[in-house]
Amino acid sequence: xxxxxxxxxxxxxxxxxxxxxxxxxxxxxxxxxxxxxxxxxxxxxxxxxxxxxxxxxxxxxxxxxxxxxxxxxxxxxxxxxxxxxxxxxxxxxxxxxxxxxxxxxxxxxxxxxxxxxxxxxxxxxxxxxxxxxxxxxxxxxxxxxxxxxxxxxxxxxxxxxxxxxxxxxxxxxxxxxxxxxxxxxxxxxxxxxxxxxxxxxxxxxxxxxxxxxxxxxxxxxxxxxxxxxxxxxxxxxxxxxxxxxxxxxxxxxxxxxxxxxxxxxxxxxxxxxxxxxxxxxxxxxxxxxxxxxxxxxxxxxxxxxxxxxxxxxxxxxxxxxxxxxxxxxxxxxxxxxxxxxxxxxxxxxxxxxxxxxxxxxxxxxx
Amino acid sequence: xxxxxxxxxxxxxxxxxxxxxxxxxxxxxxxxxxxxxxxxxxxxxxxxxxxxxxxxxxxxxxxxxxxxxxxxxxxxxxxxxxxxxxxxxxxxxxxxxxxxxxxxxxxxxxxxxxxxxxxxxxxxxxxxxxxxxxxxxxxxxxxxxxxxxxxxxxxx
Numbered sequence: 111x112x113x114x115x116x117x118x119x120x121x122x123x124x125x126x127x128x129x130x131x132x133x134x135x136x137x138x139x140x141x142x143x144x145x146x147x148x149x150x151x152x153x154x155x156x157x158x159x160x161x162x163x164x165x166x167x168x169x170x171x172x173x174x175x176x177x178x179x180x181x182x183x184x185x186x187x188x189x190x191x192x193x194x195x196x197x198x199x200x201x202x203x204x205x206x207x208x209x210x211x212x213x214x215x216x217x218x219x220x221x222x223x224x225x226x227x228x229x230x231x232x233x234x235x236x237x238x239x240x241x242x243x244x245x246x247x248x249x250x251x252x253x254x255x256x257x258x259x260x261x262x263x264x265x266x267x268x269x270x271x272x273x274x275x276x277x278x279x280x281x282x283x284x285x286x287x288x289x290x291x292x293x294x295x296x297x298x299x300x301x302x303x304x305x306x307x308x309x310x311x312x313x314x315x316x317x318x319x320x321x322x323x324x325x326x327x328x329x330x331x332x333x334x335x336x337x338x339x340x341x342x343x344x345x346x347x348x349x350x351x352x353x354x355x356x357x358x359x360x361x362x363x364x365x366x367x368x369x370x371x372x373x374x375x376x377x378x379x380x381x382x383x384x385x386x387x388x389x390x391x392x393x394x395x396x397x398x399x400x401x402x403x404x405x406x407x408x409x410x411x412x413x414x415x416x417x418x419x420x421x422x423x424x425x426x427x428x429x430x431x432x433x434x435x436x437x438x439x440x441x442x443x444x445x446x447x448x449x450x451x452x453x454x455x456x457x458x459x460x461x462x463x464x465x466x467x468x469x470x471x472x473x474x475x476x
Numbered sequence: 477x478x479x480x481x482x483x484x485x486x487x488x489x490x491x492x493x494x495x496x497x498x499x500x501x502x503x504x505x506x507x508x509x510x511x512x513x514x515x516x517x518x519x520x521x522x523x524x525x526x527x528x529x530x531x532x533x534x535x536x537x538x539x540x541x542x543x544x545x546x547x548x549x550x551x552x553x554x555x556x557x558x559x560x561x562x563x564x565x566x567x568x569x570x571x572x573x574x575x576x577x578x579x580x581x582x583x584x585x586x587x588x589x590x591x592x593x594x595x596x597x598x599x600x601x602x603x604x605x606x607x608x609x610x611x612x613x614x615x616x617x618x619x620x621x622x623x624x625x626x627x628x629x630x631x632x
Contacts, residue, residue, distance in 0.1 A: 204573050286493050286497055288492060288494040293564075310564075413544070
């Protein structure tokens with residue numbers, strides 16, 4: 111028995127000593143001190159070394175989009191690191207193509223700042239700001255969608271293009287001990303710079319939507335950052351076909367405000383699909399837009415109206431209604447927002463009806 | 477057996493609630509590898525492979541997607557109805573490899589028994605690629621015996 115126990119104890123002791131040495135070394139040797147971050151060869155930041163680049167940039171109010179919270183699993187937080195990052199890690203290479211590898215693109219969440227770095231950040235990301243807001247209104251739109259209004263406190267105003275989105279910081283709450291960011295399209299009038307409105311659909315067991323629906327109250331502080339995204343109305347006079355479903359309504363409300371503000375008179379027909387009559391929303395607001403915008407028409411579509419609903423409008427899938435409505439879409443532009451299934455089906459129908467693929471713009475839920 | 481650093485990191489990620497509410501392990505005290513091995517044993521007893529199961533889940537999800545949240549009868553097994561609801565956002569695979577999946581919930585109902593099973597696109601991937609059905613108590617834990625009873629009743 112002792113013959114077995116002694117070597118086990120010796121090996122265990124050696125392991126414990128080595129672990130202690132590593133802990134001490136991490137604290138003493140791995141003190142990277144102050145490191146210089148040179149951004150786009152224009153700006154220099156002096157930061158404490160030892161943290162991931164993504165975290166340090168966020169602390170410096172430079173927001174790099176990321177979906178996984180810095181765990182190295184989404185591959186979104188890519189940046190060019192020209193000098194100082196060392197060899198690319200095995201956790202990064204699966205996300206990179208040959209061009210990116212050649213251009214020193216790295217996942218900013220995986221690059222630990224150990225020395226001076228020279229990095230390139232796309233200019234558009236510098237316009238992204240963090241906003242401290244207060245939730246001032248929560249309105250039920252359907253059984254699973256709500257409109258949330260956030261009034262900006264610091265900074266007090268935001269500039270965004272109709273169609274863009276923001277990220278909402280979901281704080282820790284009972285059952286969700288970690289902060290997460292989630293992206294939502296802006297639904298409010300871009301001219302109204304002191305507030306942001308978001309249309310959010312509840313995701314079953316979703317971290318952020320559960321907080322928004324079950325915990326967030328009027329008067330609560332909320333942190334947002336943005337604006338992000340390139341989904342916007344093209345600068346042409348081509349007649350437009352809008353297609354959306356669910357919370358895909360949000361960017362179109364914003365685009366319609368923009369069209370009214372700018373006096374855009376282009377023809378636009380908006381097909382909004384829902385499975386039942388209960389999935390339809392904002393009909394009064396759409397009627398107002400029909401009165402204010404000369405060429406605008408709202409066409410709600412219900413796949414399977416409830417028998418007692420008295421629904422008189424279009425029925426079937428939203429793509430069925432588009433097909434019934436048009437025979438030739440050559441020269442039109444398509445704007446789509448919704449699920450990948452709806453967008454793929456809509457693109458197929460629009461192209462079959464003669465619309466050029468290059469004239470179709472979409473914001474997929476992804 | 478002691479966990480390797482990679483297994484430890486994976487377990488931390490699976491237990492974290494940063495990617496999905498409540499985490500992928502739920503309240504399950506077992507290590508992820510134990511969960512995977514125990515579920516593998518259950519499937520072996522049913523003589524059902526994860527590939528066969530994954531393929532059938534894909535088939536049903538693909539059948540439902542064009543219906544945009546509406547029910548459709550399965551032409552292969554007429555007792556089954558299926559629908560797929562899409563939500564804003566994506567779910568990222570917690571394993572250290574690229575993998576982002578649409579936030580979509582497929583629901584299958586057995587019209588004869590009334591039994592229902594639901595899964596996400598990420599569930600299909602985690603079952604096919606990692607043999608992982610999630611831990612007990614996780615919101616999207618799929619019980620191998622329950623899903624087999626609905627999709628492959630001849631085996632149960």
